Amino acid sequence: MVRIVAGLAGLATLASVSMAQIAFNVVGYPSATTNSFGVSINGQITKLVANETTFPVWTGVVPGTTSAVQYQYVEIDATGAAVKTENFTRTLPKANSTHTYNEFFQRQVTKWELPHIPYTYLATWPSYTKVFNDDEIATIHVTADPSQIAALNANPNLATDIKVDFRWIDHHMIYDQKNITFKTSGKSSKDYQKQAYKFSFDTDYNQTFFSRPNLKLRSEATDPTVMREKIYIDMLNAVGVPTQQGAYVRLFVNNNPFGLYLMVDDIKKSFIKQTVYGGNPNAAIGSLVQMNAPSLTDQADLVYKGATNTSYNPDTYTDVVLGNNTAAAPLTQLIQFMLDLQNFDPVNTTDPIGYWNNTRLDLDGFLRNMACEYLMGSFDAYWMSASNYFLYFNPSLGTSGKWQWLPTDFDGTFGNGFPVSTLSSYETLYNFQPDHPLVSKLIIKNTAINGLFQQILTEIVGTSFKPAGLFPRIATYNQMLSADYLWDTQINRTGPGLVTGYTWADFNNNLDNITKDMQYSVRGWIHDMSQLVATQLNFTINNSTTDRVPPPPKPTKGGDDDVKGGKGGGKKNSALALNAASASGFLTVFVLVGSMIAML
Ligand SMILES: *[C@@H]1O[C@H](CO)[C@@H](O)[C@H](O)[C@H]1NC(C)=O
Ligand SMILES: *[C@@H]1O[C@H](CO)[C@@H](O)[C@H](O)[C@H]1NC(C)=O
Ligand SMILES: *[C@@H]1O[C@H](CO)[C@@H](O)[C@H](O)[C@H]1NC(C)=O
Ligand SMILES: *[C@@H]1O[C@H](CO)[C@@H](O)[C@H](O)[C@H]1NC(C)=O
Ligand SMILES: *[C@@H]1O[C@H](CO)[C@@H](O)[C@H](O)[C@H]1NC(C)=O
Ligand SMILES: *[C@@H]1O[C@H](CO)[C@@H](O)[C@H](O)[C@H]1NC(C)=O
Ligand SMILES: *[C@@H]1O[C@H](CO)[C@@H](O)[C@H](O)[C@H]1NC(C)=O
Ligand SMILES: *[C@@H]1O[C@H](CO)[C@@H](O)[C@H](O)[C@H]1NC(C)=O
Ligand SMILES: *[C@@H]1O[C@H](CO)[C@@H](O)[C@H](O)[C@H]1NC(C)=O
Ligand SMILES: *[C@@H]1O[C@H](CO)[C@@H](O)[C@H](O)[C@H]1NC(C)=O
Ligand SMILES: *[C@@H]1O[C@H](CO)[C@@H](O)[C@H](O)[C@H]1NC(C)=O
Ligand SMILES: *[C@@H]1O[C@H](CO)[C@@H](O)[C@H](O)[C@H]1NC(C)=O
Secondary structure, three states: OHHHHHHHHHHHHHHHHHHOOEEEEEEOOOOOOOOEEEEEEOOEEEEOEOOOOOOOEEEEEEOOOOOOOOEEEEEEOOOOOEEEEOOOOEOOOOOOOOEOOOEEOOOOOOOOOOOOOOOOOOOOOOOOOOOOOOOOOEEEEEEOOHHHHHHHHHOOOOOOOEEEEEEEEOOOOEEEEEEEEEEEEOOHHHHEOOOEEEEEOOHHHOOOOOOOOEEEEEOOOOOOOOOHHHHHHHHHHHOOOOOOOEEEEEEEEOOEEEEEEEEEEOOOHHHHHHHHOOOOOOOOOOOEEEEOOOEOOEOOOOOOOOOOHHHOOOOOEEEEEOOOOEOOEOOHHHHHHHHHHHHOOOOOOOOHHHHHHOOOEOHHHHHHHHHHHHHOOOOOOHHHHOOOEEEEEEOOOOOOOEEEEEEOOOOOOOOEOOOOOOOOOHHHOOOOOOOOHHHHHHHHOOHHHHHHHHHHHHHHHHHOOOHHHHHHHHHHHHHHHHHHHHHHHOOOOOOOOEOOOOOHHHHHHOOOOOOOOEOOOHHHHHHHHHHHHHHHHOOOOOOOOOOOOOOOOOOOOOOOOOOOOOOOOOEOHHHHHHHHHHHHHHHHHHHHHHHHHHHO
16 A cells, blocks of 8 residues: 555646646757767767658657756767867756757857837838748748759759759758759859758649748858848838838758858749738739839830830840730830839929829838948949849729839948948939939939838938948857857868858958958948038937837738648657657656556
């Protein structure tokens, strides 16, 4: 009898211990095929397992561990001996955590706190999605035919795309999709050995990626800090411009490291639906045109050149969505806009703001975009190069629709490729030869619109675009990207293309010092440009980080097209491992109870 009571007490202890076990999840590519990963707790190594549905995530539970556990991950050889041990100690994210995040081997921090950038104007938030969390660096694990990958990398200009299997791993999810279209991306990006890529999920074949079916992986090859594009996106969000979102990822193809990338939305029809309309499935989609400048003499300057499509190079004005245009004349609506621009008299038009803003152009959005181009030195965009933007005819703006400005490609900013190394007033930034009339006629020559532009500059510089608004976030990005930047620079790439040769020193120095091909440092640019504008427009920059407008309500869950489940369904792998663990804990208890009943 006494023995049984003692046995029951032991059972109670055992039950609480088995409920307290922690599930561990490490993301790792073993350096030898016979190696694997484990977790080391108080010098005791527990082997973790990966299989074809989880690799490269290695998981396992360690009985008897509590949320106070301190641990390190280890790479182990076939005998279970450690060949590589993390040189820091990990703890769980919360006091009540029952599992770890999916944590990349040897990357110390998985989730970051990004300092807030103050809002100048109400942002347009994209629909809810589980991805594009910019406070972590997810992993994209691609499996493909090795010969097709080799061909793609040997000749980045090959127009063909290939099909790959795609696995997404972030802090709590493993998500699989098969047979996804993959290709090299960009124009000048293809000149660099570190290639940029694109993924397209074919929704007609039920291929889904959390309402974001078109992704670009931007190589940031020309930017030693790899954060210029991301800061630009952050600024667009802070000034209420609908834009591509960005999140850093590590890309592996066939278990080979390819690099650190900034994943951004590719601007297609689904971007309009998810970002311009916040996921509203009933919005009527208007005309979308992509603008480029194939040469210095052939720019998307919006100069009227004739009444029909034949006057416009389709590589300069590329139809993406027809809207109300016909396939035979896809630019009809845009040509009318260009004619209206030609006819606009910047001096004598009565109500020039109404001329544009009532029926033709989302004037506020355009001016905010131009303020961003100027403030961040986006020399390869409309103002200076008449390139790298989209115009979207949004039928639901105003009473009869208006054209809306959608910017793209922000790596050439903050002194990366800027034609001169001095900053200037917006009036002398560009000589308008050739003319870029949407800026020269509206912002420079029209007094009323110029007043709006100066007010926008004052509000943006006063709120967001200033050292106090941006430097804290920049410092955090620098820390967050450090380990991954070092990892990226150690990758031995093959294939044609330029190697910029940026180093760890450049990665850090170019925040404050001019390095190699850069005309400016990132923080130096922000400091000097904000000061220049404040001096010209006669205001003082304060260090407040208060929002000028309240932050927009974040989108709520539910609109995400994968809630109903693509293949893989966005499983929380750590939670699954935990359920398995609790089940086995219960099993242990059950067996013990069974044997004690037998003893009775
Ligand atoms: C792979 O491992 C996961 C987690 O440990 C498990 O849920 C899954 O059933 C395993 N799959 C296979 C095919 O063994
Ligand atoms: C751990 O190792 C990395 C290089 O792998 C090094 O940069 C870092 O300083 C080390 N950390 C500690 C705490 O020793
Ligand atoms: C853990 O604690 C937080 C509060 O710190 C609470 O919001 C959360 O629901 C708790 N989670 C569990 C699994 O108990
Ligand atoms: C892969 O997807 C394409 C469409 O993108 C489809 O035509 C093809 O049949 C698919 N192949 C497989 C094996 O599912
Ligand atoms: C996509 O899914 C739907 C519903 O599950 C199914 O009816 C349809 O056949 C699938 N389409 C393809 C191309 O697999
Ligand atoms: C197409 O034109 C009609 C008539 O002008 C208009 O009501 C509708 O909003 C337009 N739709 C789009 C998508 O532009
Ligand atoms: C504006 O009107 C004035 C007088 O009404 C005229 O002299 C001038 O040429 C006009 N400017 C333009 C650009 O047409
Ligand atoms: C432009 O029109 C919109 C309504 O479509 C309005 O909210 C906005 O204030 C107008 N902007 C200016 C500068 O008048
Ligand atoms: C890259 O190549 C160098 C020289 O061949 C070698 O020392 C290094 O280990 C390689 N790095 C990786 C990550 O394979
Ligand atoms: C960066 O510039 C600062 C002064 O602006 C200077 O003190 C520092 O030595 C420079 N660092 C490098 C690595 O050039
Ligand atoms: C700047 O503003 C102050 C106060 O509003 C005014 O006294 C001063 O004359 C202005 N200076 C210039 C150059 O406009
Ligand atoms: C803002 O902070 C900077 C750096 O800390 C300091 O040099 C400057 O004087 C401050 N400006 C104001 C207006 O407080």
